[in-house]
Amino acid sequence: MTHEEIIQGLYDHTLVGNAPEVRDLVNQGLADDLDPEKMLYDGLIPSLEEVGARFERGDFFVPEMLIAARAMQGALDILRPLLAETGAKQVGTYVMGTVKGDVHDIGKNLVNIMLEGAGFTVYDLGVNVAPETFVQQIQEHSPDVVGFSAFLTTTMPMFKANINALEKAGIRDDVIVMVGGAPVTQEYADKVGADGYAPDASTAVRLAKDLIERKRSAVPA
Amino acid sequence: MDTVLRSRSRTVVIGSGQPFCVIGERVNPTGRKGFQAQLQAGDLSQVEVDVAEQVAGGADMLDVNVGDPLADEVELMRQAIPLVQELTDLPICIDSSIIEALEAGLAAYEGKALVNSVTGEDERLEAILPLVAHHGAAVIALANDDEIPMEPQRRLAIARKIVSAAGDFGIPPEDIVIDALAMPVGAEPRAVTLFVESVRLISEELGVNTICGASNTSFGLPGRHTLGATFLAIAQSHGLTSAIMDARAPQCVEAVRAGDFLLGHDEWGARWIADFRAKQAAAAT
Numbered sequence: 001m002t003h004e005e006i007i008q009g010l011y012d013h014t015l016v017g018n019a020p021e022v023r024d025l026v027n028q029g030l031a032d033d034l035d036p037e038k039m040l041y042d043g044l045i046p047s048l049e050e051v052g053a054r055f056e057r058g059d060f061f062v063p064e065m066l067i068a069a070r071a072m073q074g075a076l077d078i079l080r081p082l083l084a085e086t087g088a089k090q091v092g093t094y095v096m097g098t099v100k101g102d103v104h105d106i107g108k109n110l111v112n113i114m115l116e117g118a119g120f121t122v123y124d125l126g127v128n129v130a131p132e133t134f135v136q137q138i139q140e141h142s143p144d145v146v147g148f149s150a151f152l153t154t155t156m157p158m159f160k161a162n163i164n165a166l167e168k169a170g171i172r173d174d175v176i177v178m179v180g181g182a183p184v185t186q187e188y189a190d191k192v193g194a195d196g197y198a199p200d201a202s203t204a205v206r207l208a209k210d211l212i213e214r215k216r217s218a219v220p221a
Numbered sequence: 222m223d224t225v226l227r228s229r230s231r232t233v234v235i236g237s238g239q240p241f242c243v244i245g246e247r248v249n250p251t252g253r254k255g256f257q258a259q260l261q262a263g264d265l266s267q268v269e270v271d272v273a274e275q276v277a278g279g280a281d282m283l284d285v286n287v288g289d290p291l292a293d294e295v296e297l298m299r300q301a302i303p304l305v306q307e308l309t310d311l312p313i314c315i316d317s318s319i320i321e322a323l324e325a326g327l328a329a330y331e332g333k334a335l336v337n338s339v340t341g342e343d344e345r346l347e348a349i350l351p352l353v354a355h356h357g358a359a360v361i362a363l364a365n366d367d368e369i370p371m372e373p374q375r376r377l378a379i380a381r382k383i384v385s386a387a388g389d390f391g392i393p394p395e396d397i398v399i400d401a402l403a404m405p406v407g408a409e410p411r412a413v414t415l416f417v418e419s420v421r422l423i424s425e426e427l428g429v430n431t432i433c434g435a436s437n438t439s440f441g442l443p444g445r446h447t448l449g450a451t452f453l454a455i456a457q458s459h460g461l462t463s464a465i466m467d468a469r470a471p472q473c474v475e476a477v478r479a480g481d482f483l484l485g486h487d488e489w490g491a492r493w494i495a496d497f498r499a500k501q502a503a504a505a506t
Contacts, residue, residue, distance in 0.1 A: 061407060061441055061442050061443060062407035062408055062440065062441025062442060063407045063408070063441075063442070065441075066407070066408060101318055103365065103368070103369050106408050106440075106441070127368065127369075128367050128368060152251060152288075152318070153250055153257065153288045153290060154286075154288040154290075154317065154318040154319065155318065156290040182251075182252060183251060183252065183257070185254075187291075188290065188291065191291070
């Protein structure tokens with residue numbers, strides 16, 4: 001197999017969620033001295049972005065999205081240590097969780113995988129995460145960004161409660177706050193004082209990078 | 222064990238020997254940006270449409286949720302409950318995660334309501350059960366605490382804890398309906414098998430009635446009504462006695478009415494045949 005064929009294979013098999021084949025191709029790529037970064041940025045990430053786009057259009061359904069994400073996750077498990085070794089750029093650190101009172105995690109998990117694929121280190125706190133847990137985990141990991149996810153109109157007010165908790169702990173300005181979830185709007189994100197909102201996973205990743213970039217450039221060297 | 226709910230003039234009974242209780246889910250702004258915007262403006266006119274559609278679809282009860290983070294949910298609930306009671310005599314399931322909204326709904330309701338919902342978390346139990354007891358209502362209890370257990374035995378354990386806690390507040394087991402947690406099968410292939418096993422365990426061990434949000438099962442999938450109808454029939458055969466579901470979808474409502482007949486809760490198919498005649502007559506006019 002040529003390197004091009006391996007990259008194409010990674011794209012095609014991630015798209016249909018064939019995890020064993022994706023893993024085999026990654027290993028074959030490594031054996032053939034194919035650059036791990038190239039596999040990630042030319043094969044895996046474009047594929048998962050296409051999955052996201054199809055899902056947004058209604059052409060892909062939840063199980064298809066999840067098995068694609070799982071195939072990507074399997075590849076990342078192999079590639080992550082190698083990417084770290086080769087000094088691939090560390091984009092940022094992200095603490096993520098579904099807010100207290102809410103146990104929905106399908107969308108959150110997808111965003112996590114997209115973030116990891118894009119080079120973020122992600123600490124996933126799971127579902128039903130209390131404000132004090134967010135505070136404590138932010139203090140422990142000092143992330144660039146914290147993400148609050150809510151799927152219910154009734155749990156969205158926890159965004160504000162979380163931000164209040166960050167303020168009370170004196171760490172609000174240490175971290176970028178992003179919010180998301182099916183019922184969330186830009187208007188609501190602005191109202192609760194979040195720094196960013198994205199309607200889908202790929203936008204969330206781009207926005208996280210932008211916000212980090214802006215914050216870093218705003219700090220005098 | 223029979224759970225009895227009432228409006229001013231109508232009584233609905235949930236029980237293993239009773240026809241399946243269809244609770245219409247539609248009065249709920251989740252996923253409806255237009256309805257959300259109306260609620261933010263204090264406009265409840267959409268409720269009228271939703272109630273009419275679900276009554277026509279054959280609902281036995283209606284769930285009422287007017288939660289929107291940019292609206293005054295307590296005030297909306299205070300207004301929505303009498304409005305729905307004007308529009309229909311079906312008993313109501315008062316649905317909110319905000320205690321004050323549940324309180325406002327219960328205060329405004331005439332009859333015996335079903336409260337949606339409490340979980341196995343101590344702070345929720347301590348906040349909601351006294352309200353339920355005070356108003357002589359019944360309550361839906363989700364078989365989860367700070368996480369959703371996948372194992373049916375753990376769901377049973379949480380259900381048992383809730384029934385016992387409710388007893389401490391003077392709420393009898395027949396006024397607790399356990400939500401055995403229907404999860405999206407598109408995200409977890411075992412979601413339905415674990416759910417029906419939980420239903421079976423909870424109804425056998427505790428004798429209480431069970432419920433679920435049936436539409437969760439088909440989340441993110443094509444052919445939602447077919448999946449919903451088949452899911453309901455499977456769950457019914459494992460002892461599920463009620464569901465918050467899409468009462469506007471004839472497939473789903475017909476599935477549980479057929480289930481009633483096939484499982485012996487509609488003797489000689491009297492209701493099944495009467496429903497058929499009613500549809501025939503409606504089509505002829």
